[in-house]
Amino acid sequence: MHQFWEIISKADNVPIVIMLVLVCFFTWLSFREALKYDRARAEGKTVKQAVYAEEAGFPERVAVWPHLVRQEFLVAIGVTIFLMLWSIALDAPLEELANPNVTPNPSKAPWYFLGLQELLVYFDPWIAGVMLPNVIVVGLMAIPYIDINPKGSGYYTLRERPLAISIFLFGFLFLWVLMVCIGTFARGPGWLWFWPWQHWDVHRVVAETNIDFSDKFFGVDSASPMGFWIGLAAVALWFPAVMFPPLLLPSFRRSEFFQRLGIVRYLVFASLLATMLATPVKMILRIFLHVKYIWVTEWFNV
Amino acid sequence: MDVDALKKEVTTSQLWRSVMRHDLEDNPRTRVLKVMSNLFMHLHPVRIPRFGLYLKHTWCMGGITFFLFLVLTVTGTLLMFYYHPVKEAAYADIKYLEFDVPFGMLLRNMHRWAAHAMVISVWLHMYRVFMTGSYKPPREFNWVVGVLLLTLTMLLSFTGYLLTDDQLGFWAVTVGTNMARATPLLGHEGPFGDKLGMTPYNDIRFAMLGGSQVAGNALLRAYIWHCIALPLIVAVFISIHFWRVRKDGGISAPQ
Numbered sequence: 001m002h003q004f005w006e007i008i009s010k011a012d013n014v015p016i017v018i019m020l021v022l023v024c025f026f027t028w029l030s031f032r033e034a035l036k037y038d039r040a041r042a043e044g045k046t047v048k049q050a051v052y053a054e055e056a057g058f059p060e061r062v063a064v065w066p067h068l069v070r071q072e073f074l075v076a077i078g079v080t081i082f083l084m085l086w087s088i089a090l091d092a093p094l095e096e097l098a099n100p101n102v103t104p105n106p107s108k109a110p111w112y113f114l115g116l117q118e119l120l121v122y123f124d125p126w127i128a129g130v131m132l133p134n135v136i137v138v139g140l141m142a143i144p145y146i147d148i149n150p151k152g153s154g155y156y157t158l159r160e161r162p163l164a165i166s167i168f169l170f171g172f173l174f175l176w177v178l179m180v181c182i183g184t185f186a187r188g189p190g191w192l193w194f195w196p197w198q199h200w201d202v203h204r205v206v207a208e209t210n211i212d213f214s215d216k217f218f219g220v221d222s223a224s225p226m227g228f229w230i231g232l233a234a235v236a237l238w239f240p241a242v243m244f245p246p247l248l249l250p251s252f253r254r255s256e257f258f259q260r261l262g263i264v265r266y267l268v269f270a271s272l273l274a275t276m277l278a279t280p281v282k283m284i285l286r287i288f289l290h291v292k293y294i295w296v297t298e299w300f301n302v
Numbered sequence: 303m304d305v306d307a308l309k310k311e312v313t314t315s316q317l318w319r320s321v322m323r324h325d326l327e328d329n330p331r332t333r334v335l336k337v338m339s340n341l342f343m344h345l346h347p348v349r350i351p352r353f354g355l356y357l358k359h360t361w362c363m364g365g366i367t368f369f370l371f372l373v374l375t376v377t378g379t380l381l382m383f384y385y386h387p388v389k390e391a392a393y394a395d396i397k398y399l400e401f402d403v404p405f406g407m408l409l410r411n412m413h414r415w416a417a418h419a420m421v422i423s424v425w426l427h428m429y430r431v432f433m434t435g436s437y438k439p440p441r442e443f444n445w446v447v448g449v450l451l452l453t454l455t456m457l458l459s460f461t462g463y464l465l466t467d468d469q470l471g472f473w474a475v476t477v478g479t480n481m482a483r484a485t486p487l488l489g490h491e492g493p494f495g496d497k498l499g500m501t502p503y504n505d506i507r508f509a510m511l512g513g514s515q516v517a518g519n520a521l522l523r524a525y526i527w528h529c530i531a532l533p534l535i536v537a538v539f540i541s542i543h544f545w546r547v548r549k550d551g552g553i554s555a556p557q
Contacts, residue, residue: 012470015418019425026426029358030433047556051353061349065336068350069343075362076369083373083419087411094400097393098472100515109477110463112421112456117477126492129481140449143432144442153438154554156359161435168432300486300493 004196007185011090016111016184023177027169033156041159051155105189105202114183115176121191122282124301132279139272143168146269148260167273175279210292213285222296231295235302238278243270345544347552354553359434363427367455368540370420377413378529385465387525389518392467417459424455436554444546447539454536461528464521475524476516482507 008017040050052060062068109117119128143164151160158165186193188200212222214230221227246252247266258266285291295302312318313325324335337343353359384403385395399406428448431437437445464475482505483491489507490500502514512519547553 012418015415015422019422022422022426023429026361026429029361030430033358034433051556058352060352062352062355063330063333063349064346065333065343067355068346071355071362072365075365079366079369079419080373083412083416084408086415087408090411090415091407092411092414093470094396094466095469098467098469098516100472102469104469104473107473107477110460110474111418112459113478116481125481125484126486126489130485130489130492137449137453140428140452141446144437144439144445147438150438152435154434154436154556156433157435164435165433172429172432 003199004185007200011093012111013184014090016181020177020181023173027173030156031158034158037155037157038159041157047155106187106191108183108187111180111184114187115179118179118183118187119279122279122286126300127302135272135275139276142268142272146265146272148265167276171276175276208290210286210290212292212296213294214296216289216291222293228295228297231293231297231302235295238281239271239274242274242277243267246270345548347548350553351555353555360553361426361430363423363430367420367423367427370416370423371536371540373416374413374420375533377409377416380409381413382529387465387522389467389521392465392521396466396468417462421455421459424452428452434554438554441546441550441554444543444550447543447546451536451539451543454532454539458528458532458536461524461532464516464524465528467521472516475520479507479510479516479520482510 007013037050041047108114116128116133119132122128123132147161147164149161149164151157152164185196188194188198189202189204190206192204192206194200212227212231213234214220214222214227218227218230220230222231246258252258261269282291282294285294293301313322323339324332326332334348337346337348381399384399384406386392396410399410401407403409431445431448460475460478463471465471483489483502485495485506486493487495487498488500488505489495490502490505492500495505502508508514510520510523511517512523
């Protein structure tokens, strides 16, 4: 526990603690605002009445000078004071001169990439370090073109866009923020898992045998041709297995959601969703069933 | 001496009037002119919806991100006066900043903490924009620009990490750039990389580092990306981002 305190109070880790507090606070705040709005709507108020509920009697628009300019000025002063105090209280870390011959254990990427480094436990570098970051950036950019629900533009609501918000919160809170925190606070020497009360022992060895998917479930050597085809089938079937079941339901095909979305948008959305969901699925397979690779080929492993 | 007469003399002079286009009486007309006739103020509209002022609605995270970018530009420029991006000098320059330069430690601290804070504030800005659905039409493209800015912010921070030339920066950047080895087709350890003839001496990681190791060339490249190329690119995208906020109808509001 003593060492855990040392880790979270390390100068470079303090921002992560601050981020965690802010993310929790703003999640609470946006939920509070959304629930307030949803309640007002349930009582039969219009969108505008629900959003502007507290402003009855005030003009809807205000002059930027002085109202907004004053606020910007105050925030700028506040941020400056905060940065000054932070910089007086805590010194930026500076370790010894770079030395390619002395590898620290653990070696960690900058903190905001630790979520990706954490995924290296579950995926090879070409997926965790190259493919997934690109899918994340492209997927984020695609959001406005996939989520064509016209409701919930410009105000907080949960009830009017439950799907979009749950997918985003899952990705942001669990697959990004939580992974960054795990990578920072729970991963010690050898990138082994350490609970807060455990000492980061550099000599710790964890006996763990991970075996490939086809060995585990079919008793087929993953390096054999048969193992190759089993792995290929498992990976190739994952996407249709996520994407197509809803399409088989006539009620889904007739639904307003699907009608508006159209087949192309739906397939883009579903394939991005399948990629996103593959991450926790592989993590669960690895953690609970000790599965190493799903698909082993001579060029790459998945 | 008649102060009012003097004031009138000054404020009606050609010199004064060439700079200040309007008087400063507090009335609705000058409130508009203060925004319209000033380069920096005219980024704003003249009027905004009242809830655009509410911190519980905007979290002020976009504004804070921009302010931190300005803080980083100023502190970064000052740091550049004391820093040589060569292996022989870089680490010693940081020590010099910490122990000899007046307020050098404070300067370096502010730059580092503002950088971390900017990464956090840009994430939170994205979080807010998502939660209020502000990427919806007609603001789709500005969300795309925002995602690019978020990526560029992390790249700015990443390139800055190496510049201290200490163990922390060296290994963080080594771990980070080792990923590039595994790039499909373009990395020597990536899928099909060897089929394209990739080796540690010609693959994408070599192009990023200017070598097969994180060494002098990598330091110089990181420095140029960090201090010149990325800030310029970010400045262009920030301009587009702000301009589009106005063109797309200002802060998002329920219709």
